[in-house]
Amino acid sequence: MDAISSLMLQEGWRKGPWTALEDRLLTEYVQQHGEGSWNSVAKITGLRRSGKSCRLRWVNYLRPDLKRGKITPDEETVILQLHAMLGNRWSAIARCLPGRTDNEIKNYWRTHFKKARPSRRARAQLLHQYQLQQQEQRRQYLHLLQQQQQQQLMVMNQQQSHQHQLQLLMSQQQQEQEQQMSPPDQQAVMAAMVNNLQGTESSCSPASTAEHCTLPDDDDALLWDSLWSLVDGDGSSGGEY
DNA sequence: AACTAAGCCAACCGCATTTGC
């Protein structure tokens, strides 16, 4: 362990507002080493800031591509629309607004659009309403799930009967061919049948069904958000208390 | 002028996820 590291461990990390010198050291570090490896900033530059703190300072304040100044009406519209769709997924919203940070958007939304904290009684009422709403939404979700499972079942049944038909045709074809047809003809017939089958299945094949009917595994929250906005109709129900 | 409340924003904290070993 070098002298700087042991000193930092003894004295602990610096907190609070960043000074111009600290900003300069961090900026120079990023210019030389690129973004990332934030924990080595302190070791290399002597900054007494944690990696987390350095990353935050860079991402929210020092990055050269940041847009300064107030949020424009256009940006505000985007924020509102995306928040209605995504909820409090500030980083996802920020990715759609180049030059704006998740922190900036979060702060903007909270100061401009977040509802004032209601009274205790109002909160109790809201909680009750929310619980009822959740029950209803779960019920609707389960209903959708059932519908989806039924659809998948139908598709599987269809496939099975297609396969059965195919097997029948193939055995018939084999018998006929053994009696009269030449190999090239058989191949052509088989190809036609497979094509035919694929054509009927193309709109509801297992793969495409899975792709269209299920939602991304990695994003269960999105599933609920989507369902909620469907159920809500106006899509503006992202109540946050 | 002094005080207070509200608005605003930078920074911190804790937790979740990703990555490297």
Added chain:
DNA sequence: CGCAAATGCGGTTGGCTTAGT
């Protein structure tokens, strides 16, 4: 595969500024 470290994310806090009384 399991663990620790690094990174990312959303919620919260604290302090400065401004507007209102």
